[in-house]
Amino acid sequence: MRRIYAITVVLALVVGLGLGWSVGTAGAAEKKVVAMMDWTPQGRHIPFHVAAEKGWYQAEGLAVEIIRGYGGAQTVAGVDQGKATFGISEITAVLLNRAKGGKVRAIGMLGEKSVIGVGGLKEAGVRTPKDLEGKKIAIAAGSPTRQVLPALCRANNVDCNKIQVVTLDPTLMVSSVLRGDAHASAVWKGSNYAVLVREARKLGKETYWIGVSDWGVDIYGVAILAHDRTLQEDADLVRRFLRATYRGVEFAMERPDEGVAILIKRTPALAKDADIVRQQWDETAEVLKGPMWSARGYGWILEDKMKRSRDVVLEAFNIKIDLPLSDYHTNEFLPGKR
Structure with missing residues (x-):
């Protein structure tokens, strides 16, 4: 039976903590x-759990239930089908959903x-994208x-x-390279690459990682997403959710x-696995706080970068x-720079 990590917001309202965020009225x-x-x-996922634990969602009049996903594409589908109000996913799944009529x-x-x-073990001899030629890469469907x-490949000849x-299967990405069944596997920063690093260290081995954004594919990463219906019918709810969530981002950054x-307390x-x-x-x-976020505030989306991201997926x-x-993204509901 699939384990659903459903977490309800704590009832205690915690305000302040020196972060200076204005909040809506908890009514x-x-x-x-x-x-x-x-x-x-x-x-x-820490920012969402921080916002829940600190009572910031509740301060915005929201009872937020945080549930696990089964891959970004499934999360996007869940939001599209009304199974969730909001979701997070790598931007590629969002763009593909929209292009296919979602x-x-x-x-x-x-x-x-x-x-x-x-990424994989350094002993595989991979240091650059060119080194992937002749190698075996494990990737989930x-x-x-x-x-x-x-x-x-195009960006690096x-x-x-x-x-x-x-x-x-996604759960086999790390073990496939540790066993030597693959020279590389789809491991992401902020996710399963950390598992690879720890497990390789136990074997006395070093790892490498080739990030697409570091090698000529300048696209966006993880996005917060919602259905058009929610944006049109309950704009204030969207603003309140984002305000509390990005408050959680700032807290976790500081x-x-x-x-x-x-996160460990709640899970x-x-x-x-604290390490x-x-x-x-x-x-x-x-990857959270770059020049644009410093100038415009957390979460801001640049049109030219979104266009590059879209073009990669459609091609x-x-x-x-x-x-x-504008069908793929909007900045309308972001809290902006404080």
């Missing part, structure tokens, strides 16, 4: 909201660049890594036909140890459709 009945993550609880839109970013990449790989891609502790099974959770958050924080699937960029 009568709280509005029930479901926020679906992209996978099981992990470091990059009604999900990115409403804020959780990173100025993508965390998609491949629906992984965005599969969608972005052709763009990585790599013959993708010389790369052997094998399809494995107090990472406390952020990690909160006790992670206690044995992984901290690395996941540190890697997430690296990967040979989709010919000309939708306005």
Whole structure:
């Protein structure tokens, strides 16, 4: 039976903590909201758990239930089908959904660049994308890594036909390279790359990581998303959710140890993996706050970068459709720079 990590907001209202965020009025009945993550609880989900634990969602009049996901594509589908109010996913799944007729839109970013990449053991002899020629890469069937790989090849003069891609379950990405079954696998910063690093260290081995954004594929990373219906019918709810969530982002950026502790408190099974959770958050924080976020505030989406992201996805699937960029994203509901 699938384990659903459903977490309800604590009832205690905590205000202040020196962060200076204005909040809405917590009034009568709280509005029930479901926020679906992209996978099981992990470091990059910390801001949502912080906002819940500190009572910031409740202060905005929201009763937020945080549930696990089963991959970004499934999360996007869940939001599109009304199973969740909000979700998070790598931007590629959002763009593909929209291009295929879905009604999900990115409403804020959780990173100025993508965390998609491949990694493995240094002994495989891979240091650059060109080194992937003649190698075996393990990638899950629906992984965005599969969608972005052709763009990585083009940007680095790599013959993708010389790369052997094998399809494995997402839970086998790390073990496939540790066993030597693959030279590389789809491991992401802020997620399972931290697991690879720890498990390799136990074997006395070092790792490498090739991130697409570091090698010429300048696309967006993880996005917060919502359905058009929610944006049109309850704009105030969207603003309140984002305000509390990005308050959680700022708290975790300033107090990472406390952020990690909160996630572990709310997900006790992670206690044995505190080192992984901290690395996941540190890697997430690296891509969270860039020049545009400093200028415009957390989550801001640039049109030219969104266009590049869209073009990579549409080309990967040979989709010919000309939708306005505003169909894929909006900055309308972001809290802005404080």
